[in-house]
Every structure is written in C-alpha cells, then in structure tokens.
Amino acid sequence: MSLNTQAIPKIIVVGGGAGGLELVTKLGRKLGKRGKAQVTLVDNTQTHIWKPLLHEVAAGTLDSHQDEIEYLSQASHSGFRFRLGRMDQLDRDNKTISLAPTLNAEGDEIIPRRTFDYDYLVIAVGSISHDFGIKGVAEHCLFLDTTSQAESFHGQLLEAYVRAHTQGRPIDQGQLDVAIVGAGATGVELSAQLHEVSHLLSAYGLDEVKPAEIKISIIEAADRLLPGLPAKLSKATEVELDKLGVSVLTNERVIEITEDDIKTESGKTISAAIKVWAAGIKAPLFLSQLGLATNNINQIEVKQTLQSVTDDDIYAIGDCAACPWVGHEGNVPPRAQAAHQMASLTYKSIKKRMAGKAAPEYHYHDHGSLVSLGKYSTVGNMMGNLSKGSLMIEGLFARVMYLSLYKMHQVALFGFFRVGMLSLSHLFRRSVHPKIKLH
Numbered sequence: 393m394s395l396n397t398q399a400i401p402k403i404i405v406v407g408g409g410a411g412g413l414e415l416v417t418k419l420g421r422k423l424g425k426r427g428k429a430q431v432t433l434v435d436n437t438q439t440h441i442w443k444p445l446l447h448e449v450a451a452g453t454l455d456s457h458q459d460e461i462e463y464l465s466q467a468s469h470s471g472f473r474f475r476l477g478r479m480d481q482l483d484r485d486n487k488t489i490s491l492a493p494t495l496n497a498e499g500d501e502i503i504p505r506r507t508f509d510y511d512y513l514v515i516a517v518g519s520i521s522h523d524f525g526i527k528g529v530a531e532h533c534l535f536l537d538t539t540s541q542a543e544s545f546h547g548q549l550l551e552a553y554v555r556a557h558t559q560g561r562p563i564d565q566g567q568l569d570v571a572i573v574g575a576g577a578t579g580v581e582l583s584a585q586l587h588e589v590s591h592l593l594s595a596y597g598l599d600e601v602k603p604a605e606i607k608i609s610i611i612e613a614a615d616r617l618l619p620g621l622p623a624k625l626s627k628a629t630e631v632e633l634d635k636l637g638v639s640v641l642t643n644e645r646v647i648e649i650t651e652d653d654i655k656t657e658s659g660k661t662i663s664a665a666i667k668v669w670a671a672g673i674k675a676p677l678f679l680s681q682l683g684l685a686t687n688n689i690n691q692i693e694v695k696q697t698l699q700s701v702t703d704d705d706i707y708a709i710g711d712c713a714a715c716p717w718v719g720h721e722g723n724v725p726p727r728a729q730a731a732h733q734m735a736s737l738t739y740k741s742i743k744k745r746m747a748g749k750a751a752p753e754y755h756y757h758d759h760g761s762l763v764s765l766g767k768y769s770t771v772g773n774m775m776g777n778l779s780k781g782s783l784m785i786e787g788l789f790a791r792v793m794y795l796s797l798y799k800m801h802q803v804a805l806f807g808f809f810r811v812g813m814l815s816l817s818h819l820f821r822r823s824v825h826p827k828i829k830l831h
C-alpha cells in the first residue's frame with residue numbers, strides 16, 4: 393500500500409521501552425495501517441526486552457535472546473517504521489530531531505547522522521542509574537540499565553563461578569560475595585534471584601562452590617527495604633530475605649566504592665567481589681540540552697497532559713517525564729505501570745489533537761506493587777478501588793499477579809491470542825531447557 397505521506401501527520405516516538413513500544417504499536421495499528429499518520433519508532437538498540445526482567449537476565453534465569461522483540465519485525469506487523477539511532481538533538485523551530493551516527497563494534501560508522509521531521513514527538517527514553525557523583529561507582533560497579541549490561545553481568549557471574557569451581561582449592565573468603573547498593577525493587581529482586589542461581593549452578597555441576605559460602609548483602613541509605621513502597625511490604629520482604637540468609641544493612645549511606653570494598657558514612661567497610669549499583673535513577677543527560685524545561689535529574693517537565701511545559705507538540709512519557717502526581721507529594725514514580733498508563737493516554741491525546749480537540753489529562757492510578765523473590769515468594773500490595781487502603785498479598789496469588797504484569801505488556805504488543813500461544817511455547821521450552829542460562 394502506498395501512502396500519501398505529505399498530507400498526513402508525522403508522529404515520532406523516541407524510545408521503544410515499556411511505554412514507547414506499547415504506544416507506537418497502538419499508533420501504528422490504529423493510525424499507521426489506516427494511512428492516517430506516518431508513525432516512526434526511533435531506538436538506539438535493535439531489540440526490546442521489558443526492563444523489569446533485566447535482573448532475571450543478569451541472574452541467568454531468563455535468556456534475553458528468547459524473550460527479546462525485534463523492532464523491525466514488530467514494526468512490519470504493526471504499521472509503523474523503525475529507525476535505528478540515538479537521538480541527541482532537537483530543532484523545535486524546524487520540528488526535526490537528529491540521530492547521532494551509528495557505529496559498529498569496531499567504531500566504524502554504519503549509519504550517518506540523520507534528521508527526521510515530526511508533527512508530534514513523544515520522548516520515551518527511560519532512565520539510567522544515578523551514581524550521585526559517588527567516588528568509584530562508575531569504575532567498580534555493575535549496572536542493570538540495559539540488556540547488554542545485564543548480559544555482561546551474567547557473563548561475569550558465570551566466569552567467577554567457573555573459575556572458583558576449577559581452582560582446585562576451597563574458595564577464598566569473599567571470592568564470590570555480592571553486594572547490592574540500593575534496596576528498591578531492583579536490588580531486592582536481584583538478591584533473591586542470585587540466591588536461587590547459586591543453588592542452581594551447584595545442582596548443574598559447579599558443586600565445588602557451596603551456596604552457603606556465598607554472601608549476598610544489600611546496602612540501603614534509608615531506614616528500611618523498599619523505601620518507596622508501604623512499610624508492611626518492606627517488613628514482609630525483610631522476613632523472606634532473612635530466611636534466604638541475605639544480609640540487609642539499612643541506614644548505611646555509601647560514600648565510596650573501591651575495587652574490593654564498599655565504604656559507608658558510618659565507617660563500615662563491606663567487601664564484595666561483585667558490586668551492583670541499583671540506587672536511584674536519573675533521565676539521560678542529553679534531555680537537559682534540548683531546550684526543554686527539565687528537573688534536577690534531567691526529566692522533562694510535563695503538564696498534566698504529558699505535553700512538555702515548553703512545547704505542546706512534544707510529549708514525554710515513562711521514566712524520563714516529570715509529571716506531577718495529583719494529590720501526592722512529588723511526581724509520578726518511575727514504574728512500568730506508569731509508563732503503560734502514560735502510553736495509553738498519549739495515544740488518546742494524539743488522536744484527539746489530530747481531530748482538533750483538546751488534550752486529555754493524565755492521572756496516575758497506583759494499582760499497587762509486587763516484588764518477586766524468585767521461586768521463593770512474591771509479596772505485594774494491591775490498592776483498593778473503593779477504600780483508600782491497600783491489601784497485602786503474598787504467595788501464589790501474588791506470583792500470578794506479578795506474572796500478569798508482563799503478560800499485560802505482551803498483550804499490548806501482540807494481542808491475546810498470540811500471547812496465549814507464546815505462553816504455551818514458553819512452557820514447552822522450559823520442560824527441555826535448563827532453568828538457568830549456562831553460557
């Protein structure tokens with residue numbers, strides 16, 4: 393089908409993550425396929441993995457190559473175009489964005505700098521870890537911001553295990569210890585996954601390393617685990633982690649990381665071979681250089697309609713948006729459920745504006761939070777619609793709710809039928825493959 397692309401609006405979504413990929417898929421299906429708009433996704437990688445799964449990729453309990461979505465394939469099914477590249481510039485007067493040249497692994501340019509015009513621009517580039525300028529973090533810590541970082545974490549973990557297994561002597565004290573800075577959902581979920589992995593690796597033959605010899609610690613500046621979530625949830629999680637032997641140090645502000653140690657303000661030194669930084673987020677720096685109003689963590693300041701306070705034709709959604717949370721202090725939290733809701737609202741907003749109507753307002757609905765402790769447990773709270781309170785959930789029900797979050801994301805991308813087929817094939821695959829990626 394050839395489209396008259398001159399006459400139709402051009403919509404560009406930058407960032408194909410939890411929010412951006414859902415949005416561009418819906419825009420493509422409803423507007424792109426019907427020739428009502430030219431819809432383009434820009435991302436600096438070729439594939440998508442739902443970010444809340446990255447700790448499982450790092451631990452090896454999820455194989456990123458089996459769960460990733462190719463943007464080009466999704467684009468051809470869903471009526472949008474995909475363009476590979478990292479956005480780094482914006483020209484609001486001419487309504488264009490510019491993508492930096494794309495280089496291959498050897499540093500040779502494979503795609504030159506390109507510019508694209510837009511009528512509506514949606515920035516959905518997510519967030520990265522915030523090291524708060526603390527000495528040694530960038531040099532000595534692992535991060536879980538991208539699939540390649542999670543894969544590299546897994547590679548290093550396996551390498552350390554294989555080395556310990558074959559060294560012909562008992563492991564040295566602390567040789568495989570892991571310390572995670574930050575007791576948010578990422579740090580907590582990763583600690584439980586790593587505990588499970590130490591047992592799985594032993595069961596798969598790396599049995600010179602005894603799981604009990606590996607110490608997993610979480611270090612947190614606040615006075616409790618999961619500081620952004622209800623206190624009851626923190627308590628339940630602490631009990632579960634205690635059963636696993638994960639050591640939790642709260643009220644400990646990290647001030648320096650060296651090759652071997654983590655140093656805290658109170659004078660403690662925690663030694664660990666593997667150090668993971670999972671303490672706080674910020675939006676990518678280039679957002680603060682685009683001429684749009686941003687806050688102190690580079691998030692684009694948006695109105696209640698998710699339009700930039702500087703420019704009505706530019707939306708920001710997901711972790712990179714600073715959107716006031718009506719009725720609460722501060723902004724909408726950086727969560728997958730917020731990115732999902734913002735994607736739905738932005739689709740409606742663009743459609744309305746194309747019809748000459750006013751942009752609707754976004755109000756964050758907190759449906760609760762779930763924290764997965766791998767095969768051991770899942771804990772969470774669900775927000776009641778009728779009461780102001782929340783309901784604590786645990787065990788199988790919580791696990792099903794947790795898994796359904798990812799299913800909802802998949803349904804937004806593929807529809808119910810294909811997700812049903814995918815889930816079945818996943819079950820069959822699990823029956824013949826190991827429970828952990830072993831290479």
Ligand SMILES: Cc1cc2nc3c(=O)[nH]c(=O)nc-3n(C[C@H](O)[C@H](O)[C@H](O)COP(=O)(O)OP(=O)(O)OC[C@H]3O[C@@H](n4cnc5c(N)ncnc54)[C@H](O)[C@@H]3O)c2cc1C
Nearest residue numbers: 407409410411436443444478479517518710711726727728
């Ligand atoms: C390990 C981990 C566990 C988590 N667990 C949970 C959880 O249990 N529940 C929950 O609600 N949230 C969780 N989160 C947070 C959740 O993943 C994020 O809130 C959510 O992914 C934000 O979605 P987004 O669309 O804003 O950005 P992302 O999903 O991060 O996507 C951003 C996209 O933008 C692309 N991009 C970045 N810069 C550029 C650029 N300059 N040009 C082009 N493309 C670019 C990236 O490649 C990426 O595809 C977790 C996060 C992590 C790291």
